[in-house]
Amino acid sequence: MASKDYHLVYGSLKEGLHEFSYHLTEDFFTSIEQELIQKGDVHVLLKLDRSERHLSLDFKLDGWVDKSCDTCLSQLQYPIDSLHHLHVKISDKEMEDEADLIVLGSGEYQLDLTSHLFDFVALSLPMKIECEDPMNSEECDKTVLKMLATEEGDNDKTTHPEWQKLKEIFKN
Ligand SMILES: [Zn+2]
Numbered sequence: 001m002a003s004k005d006y007h008l009v010y011g012s013l014k015e016g017l018h019e020f021s022y023h024l025t026e027d028f029f030t031s032i033e034q035e036l037i038q039k040g041d042v043h044v045l046l047k048l049d050r051s052e053r054h055l056s057l058d059f060k061l062d063g064w065v066d067k068s069c070d071t072c073l074s075q076l077q078y079p080i081d082s083l084h085h086l087h088v089k090i091s092d093k094e095m096e097d098e099a100d101l102i103v104l105g106s107g108e109y110q111l112d113l114t115s116h117l118f119d120f121v122a123l124s125l126p127m128k129i130e131c132e133d134p135m136n137s138e139e140c141d142k143t144v145l146k147m148l149a150t151e152e153g154d155n156d157k158t159t160h161p162e163w164q165k166l167k168e169i170f171k172n
Contacts, residue, residue: 006117008057010088011109013050020046024063024117032118040065042080042121055088061120067129072140074131082124086116 006022022044029037042063049056061084064077088102088111089095095103104111131140 006114007110007112008046008048009110010048010050010055013048015050015052018048018050020048022046022113022117024121028114028117029065032114034118034122036122036125037065037067037118040080040121044117044120053090055090057086057088059084059086059117059120061124065121065125067125069131069140070129072131072143074140074143076129076131078125078129080121080124082120084116084120084123 006028008020024040024042024044026039029040040063042061042065045060045062047058047060049058061080061082063080065080066075067078068075086100086102088104090106090108091103092105093103102111
């Protein structure tokens with residue numbers, strides 16, 4: 001399913017520094033089977049340092065993804081600003097996979113970055129997404145309190161879809 005655009009073709013790269021850039025938009029997020037992120041706009045700058053048997057990859061992510069606040073469910077453009085590292089070893093020996101180490105055989109010439117790029121974005125998100133700005137989070141709390149108050153006196157009439165979603169969250 002992965003688009004060719006996210007394949008890093010390193011086979012013909014000379015030793016030394018190289019730069020690549022990627023742009024992650026809705027097409028990228030919807031091409032991957034996942035439910036965490038559907039929309040976003042993230043620029044990725046990759047600085048690659050190649051030596052004979054190693055590639056050192058430094059990624060800088062900058063942009064936003066569409067998420068909803070876990071408290072009030074309003075839509076947010078959650079900022080993404082993070083750095084990630086991958087180390088590629090070119091070797092034909094059997095090796096254990098490590099977290100940021102990828103081992104590729106000497107006959108390989110490209111690396112599909114799709115799942116790595118997605119993981120980087122996903123890892124940039126906190127466990128709990130909240131309206132960040134203090135003014136907004138006050139608004140955020142009020143909205144929820146109001147919804148809870150309405151809920152007490154008026155159980156089944158609340159059919160607002162977001163509120164239904166929120167009820168599910170509170171149940172868990
Ligand atoms: Zn909120």
